[in-house]
Amino acid sequence: MKPRPYILKEINFKTVKETNYNVAILPWAATEAHNLHLPYGTDIYESDVIAEQSAKIAWEKGAKVVVLPAIPYGVNTQQMDIKLTINMNPSTQALVLSDVVESLQKQGIEKLVVLNGHGGNNFKQIIRELQKDSKIFITTLAWYEVGNYDDFFEIRGDHAHEMETSFMLHSFPELVLPLDEAGVGEAKNIKIKGFKEKWAWAPREWTKVTTDTGIGNPKLATAEKGKKYISFISAEIAQFLVELSEIDVSKMYV
Ligand SMILES: [Zn+2]
Structure with a gap:
């Protein structure tokens, strides 16, 4: 395998010394059950794929x-x-992110993108707190919020659903059980009106909502849908990375 100059775990100090990196991308995932048919590392695999593919396109630009x-x-x-x-x-995530920011700041990296790949993560408040004392420009995006879900998939859901299953069928088909072994990903609805209308929020008690840990039926997932979605998302994020890399953060507004 030839090291890719934009993937830190593959490159050496010789490359790092010679290259003027200015945007670091930190994929942040989760380790959790994904219905019966997807691996526990699904969010890690997905976030790495999106980070690597978007970085490749941005690097080439x-x-x-x-x-x-x-x-x-x-x-x-x-x-x-x-x-x-x-x-x-x-609170642990805040400490971890603070350490990453402190390290990069001492080395003159100008910008950091926290690439979120898990719905339970939320870095906005952590970034608000870190940014007030940091010279690095810190930003976050959730790759699964890019684009319009309905343009790519037929059955809605948000966990181990048609999207995640299609993603994994395209990228790591050997890690996906046959779909007839997957659960239906049926989720119970919450009773209070304000929650249904989504202006009130509380964390979901997962095992009271779903029996197979999935939310959203994966039965219509295909590798082809996954491929189309991944290439769209990666292109969008690549464009963001190019713009972020080029911009002078002291002149962000018009
Ligand atoms: Zn997931």
């Missing part, structure tokens, strides 16, 4: 981006009763 190794644990406080799901509390 001249952006000096570098993908850091992914953080494998996310906020799973409502899934602690599901065997081998590993939770990282938001």
Whole structure:
């Protein structure tokens, strides 16, 4: 395997010394059950694929981006009763992100993108706190929020659903069980009107909502849908990385 100059875990100090990296990308995932048919590392695999593919496109357009190794644990406080799901509390994430920011800042990296790949993670408040004392420009995006879900998939859902299953069928088909072995991903609805209308929020008690850990039926997933979606998302994020790499952060507004 030839090292890719934009993937930190593959490159050496010789390359790093010679390259003027200015945007670091930190994929942040989770380790959790994904219905019966997808691996526990689904969010890690997906976030790495999106980070690597978007960085490749951005690199080829001249952006000096570098993908850091992914953080494998996310906020799973409502899934602690599901065997081998590993939770990282938001307060721990704040400390981890603070350490990453401090390291990069000492080395003159100008910008950091936290690439979120798990719905339970939320970096906005952490970034608000870190940014007030940081010279690095810190930003976050959730790759699964890019684009319009309905343009690519037929059955809605948000966990181990048609999208994630299509993604994994395209990228790592050998890690996906045959779909007739998957659960239906049926989710119970919450009773209070304000929650249904989504202006009130509370974390979902996962095992009270779903029996197979999935939310959204994966039965219509295909590798072809996954391929189309991944290439769209990667192109969009690549464009963001190019613009971010080029911009003078002291002149962000018009
Ligand atoms: Zn997932």
